[in-house]
Amino acid sequence: MHVRFSPEQDALRRSVAQVADRLGPQAVGQLDDGERRAKLDAAVAESGWRELRTPAEGGAPWASGVEVAIVAEELARGLADVAFLGPTLAAELRRLTGAPAADDAAETVALTGDLAALGSTVAVDAAGAAVALGVRDGHVVALSVGAELPPVDLTRPSAEVGPDAATLAALDDDAADRWAALALALTCADLVGAMRGAVELSVDYAKERRQYGTAIGSFQAVQHLLADAHVLAEGSRSVALHAAWAVDALAPRDALAAAAVAKAYCARAARTVGETAIQVHGGIGNTWECLAHVFVRRALLATDVLGGEGPNLTRVLAHHGVGDQTGAGDGLR
Amino acid sequence: MHVRFSPEQDALRRSVAQVADRLGPQAVGQLDDGERRAKLDAAVAESGWRELRTPAEGGAPWASGVEVAIVAEELARGLADVAFLGPTLAAELRRLTGAPAADDAAETVALTGDLAALGSTVAVDAAGAAVALGVRDGHVVALSVGAELPPVDLTRPSAEVGPDAATLAALDDDAADRWAALALALTCADLVGAMRGAVELSVDYAKERRQYGTAIGSFQAVQHLLADAHVLAEGSRSVALHAAWAVDALAPRDALAAAAVAKAYCARAARTVGETAIQVHGGIGNTWECLAHVFVRRALLATDVLGGEGPNLTRVLAHHGVGDQTGAGDGLR
């Protein structure tokens, strides 16, 4: 047991953080800066981070769930408006099902309309993607990516998918579980990054903003809001790291259970932390120009991909043998 | 619409408060003072408050749910260790079913083992009671009250009931709903009183207790805990008063729905307020000698009688046509 980043993992974390800090949006107005976004995309493309789950020799991925989570967390912390979740999950789906390697076209994944499972309705994290890998009738299919949809997450657009589907491979239960475990672990890392970013933003604001002749960060009520947010982010980080490790280290169903535990925790925590960020920013926090809501919106997408509290509590309980009593859940899968 | 106490209701409230303040326990040690408790019981007996739901001419009760709630709230605020809930609900059960008036023996009610419904397992608020009215096979029965059980609520003992049951009357749906509405409204009033008492106790302590050279009540964190507790008690009072009014003013099913709304709200609020009282008292609050846990324990009994959050949220949702999805609830009844 050694729950610390290796020197290589630390180096990876630093290099992602550098890219996100250098090329991510520093203000809401910069979200529209296409030139910056192109540079960010180029930097990420060059890094090879999107190919971490393509198969190396023997079919294992180039890097474990931990490395992928490191990238996801740091990109989210910096609100990096660049494709990563989608391409990574598409690569994993090909790898797990033995589907042939993608041609040069950028890929993402297609999910159901509520994003709670693989499907063929919405392509997520679709910036630059031409193809979305989804599922129909138990088979992995390739769909064309259509027009962008009105965004929920201002940093990662969703898109329509075309009606025609090319069948690539069958998806068995183990592959589906393993894939879902990675998807959940990745979204947890995304939520952790968003929480850390939102707390940093809010702490900085609380140190600067003055009312009643003093920095608002000197009021105990504000301090305690931020302290709780920091604690939630730290607890989330611990449970999300475990889920990221479990993706490759545990049997598929156990990996999925670990991921569900993490997702329930992180989703609830992220909602609270996001709301704290808005609250600490006061009136400003309720305006479009404040980055607080950009973190909140990014967390909304990450929460909805494979579901938040409700579906994942159901998964956890089912894993412990407490049956689905809601009529809506689907057990562990 | 005139949601204010009448002068008579105000006078009632004051006289109950006087009795509770004069004869209720001022400290945990006084709970064992039999002489004081006998005086309190005598004062309540003399007041006639336990007979408010016996039938006047025409079968209507002497007083409405509002008067009964006023008595219950003020007794709870003063932690009055005297029978009221039980005798009142027993009288109501006789009145609604047309069962003959009780002989001289003091009566209470018998509930199921979890206290969530009328039954024949446990006699609640059984101090001095010889008979417990319960329900078997849809009929009101009279049971003998046996030995006291280990207390949850230190101010109101529960007791075993004997096996033999004398059948008194049939219990139809409307009577059952009306009775349940009164039982819920009464326990809500009890919870509101306990919340008010717990907040008062804690505010007084926060003004006196000094740490770091200052009263702990001057710390914003403590102030905000207590402010939230006060707000929860006020919101609870408003919704509980509505439930008390609804007992006699609305049709049985609507009265029950109003009561379920109030009970869900008050039960959740009371748990938080009780926990706040313990927290504000710090180490002392976790000791037997502090009255905080006596309020918490009183609220536990009041919560469990006809159920707390879970069963009453289910009732509320069912009333709005959202079906029971848990397999455990029983709709509005």
Next chain:
Amino acid sequence: MDFGDSPAEAEFRQRFRAWLVDNNPGLPASSTDDDYWAGQAAWHQSLYDAGFFGLSWPTEVGGHGLPSVYDAILDEELAAAGAPPRPGLGYLVHGILEHANDDIKARFLPGLVNGRDRWCQGFSEPDAGSDLASLRTRAERDGDEYVITGHKVWTSYSDDADWCLVLARTDHEVPRHKGISAFAVAMDQPGIEQRPLKMINGITKEFGEVVFDGARVPAANMIGEPGDGWPLAMTVVSHEREPGELGYVARYRKLAKELTAAVKADPTAYDAEQVRQLGWAIVETEMLRHHVSRRLSDRLDGITHGPEGSVDKLLMTWTEQTVGHAALGIGGADHTGDGDDTWLKVYLYSRAQSVMGGTSQIQRNLIARRILGLPA
């Protein structure tokens, strides 16, 4: 203690319910769309013209002189019909009623009440939010006029407004609360620039920033005397904290009703967590309704509330945010672009309730010190 209708109240309820059948404008419950605000203005005038607006305000200014509980009845019927809430302007009306002279009242209140004149409120500034007394906008006497210079934010409907109730410093020599005066300033003049403020749910028409750069206002448009701005502001702010004044119970009930309908339409699509969120939205909304009835009834006996407004504000905030959570949980974020994203906007909008009219932190300070008597 009677939550039920008196005969007169029942008659009013029936009359309003009948009118609503043909006059429900079908607006959403809160600003999730920029068209909403135009609709609100028409709705205000429609209610007024039919005799259903300003129920508890004096007849001289266009009101009906009825007890405040009629507002609660109106709100219940609005919610039951799924109609939008009444425009909440009571804070401005009360501010002017309680602090202005008869000339000001006669000139301004009828147009404010009947909805023909649109008003905005120029209180907050970028560096004076919770700490309103630190405001820096100044009004300098110039003959029969004052000249106003400063920067206001959170001025509701400032783009459509004809008038702005402006707080400005008229005396720099006295302590900060004391040197503030209030003015009714015409918005249609060269010294005023209005910029929309885009909220986190994308709405741009509700709030604006207003920059006063040499705007002019007749001295006769001062509300009260020089230095009376602070007490007026306190009156306005305290009414802004009262859900009974704002009619928000109807907002929350309408939302809870729509969420209930969504779940009933497809019950198997919702899990236990979503159903639970709906349950709490219903329960808290009902709680708030009864709480408002209780507060409005107190006024029948002449009782006005001071710091208790902070209690009401927190209950209102918690209710709105519980409804907001249910909206997010049940309606969710619309990722398909198929439906509309009203529920997400309702959720995002709900976050402002714990800031506007004084943050929840400020309300708790007030309760702790002024109600519970805890030491500073």
Next chain:
Amino acid sequence: MDFGDSPAEAEFRQRFRAWLVDNNPGLPASSTDDDYWAGQAAWHQSLYDAGFFGLSWPTEVGGHGLPSVYDAILDEELAAAGAPPRPGLGYLVHGILEHANDDIKARFLPGLVNGRDRWCQGFSEPDAGSDLASLRTRAERDGDEYVITGHKVWTSYSDDADWCLVLARTDHEVPRHKGISAFAVAMDQPGIEQRPLKMINGITKEFGEVVFDGARVPAANMIGEPGDGWPLAMTVVSHEREPGELGYVARYRKLAKELTAAVKADPTAYDAEQVRQLGWAIVETEMLRHHVSRRLSDRLDGITHGPEGSVDKLLMTWTEQTVGHAALGIGGADHTGDGDDTWLKVYLYSRAQSVMGGTSQIQRNLIARRILGLPA
């Protein structure tokens, strides 16, 4: 990043698991019964004698010199077997290890670690709880001894204790933090009166009050130098905040496991709210387990935590109180006297976690100031 076992860890895990099969004493997870504490002492000795106690402490004092993560493995196996948690004495061991001279360590640590000597901790006083630096117990030099006078509360196991780690003021001339010294005081002497403290769950054996009225302690029993009491107290308190030190993860997992078994045994008896509470108890307990693994792993690299202990303490508190809510919701209050009232006691006991070792308010202050760098 590896949450899995190394070969050596796996071997240890198997060995401990095998031992547990025959040596699980079947105690509850926390003090819900006064018999519990007697059982805890036997359990401590049983673990020690089998070589499973003090895993991460130095071999000289009876420990095993293993990395701290072995404690996490031990806790996982305890929870998996439904066995009681290990006694959490690390705060005392570390306090003495880090601040005492070799003589003290040699005289006292072996007996503390092997469980033959029982220790209690005399820090808090009736008027010095959160504000420990204001303590008033005094120790006055008298030849080779000090004479101690004062009143301590929250002295765990004081009725059975052989020794008490006492903080007392030895210098009244210096600022309040600086004049405090620490002593190992023998409990069996005339100048000490011990009174049980009854907790809200009825337990009387866990905590006591201790009145020192002329109790004597050799000067050679001072831990560290005169005035070193405060840094020692900070070491002890910071370890008291660490769930990894206390072994509480095993407590919470055992409780969650028992609650799960109750629901599985009769699933239709539980409603959606109860099932939800169980779900969160499981989720938060798992979170805490992984968090502790992370913290203990940091020590492998020589990283020790300062204010981060407050983060751990809040996570531990929230987890315990979530488990407590599940215990109350699922196990409930026993009104029939049929079963036992363990679950109610678990709930009531959980409330102390947000007070002991520093209130949650204090932990938040420390995080805000010392981690987030917010201004005082």
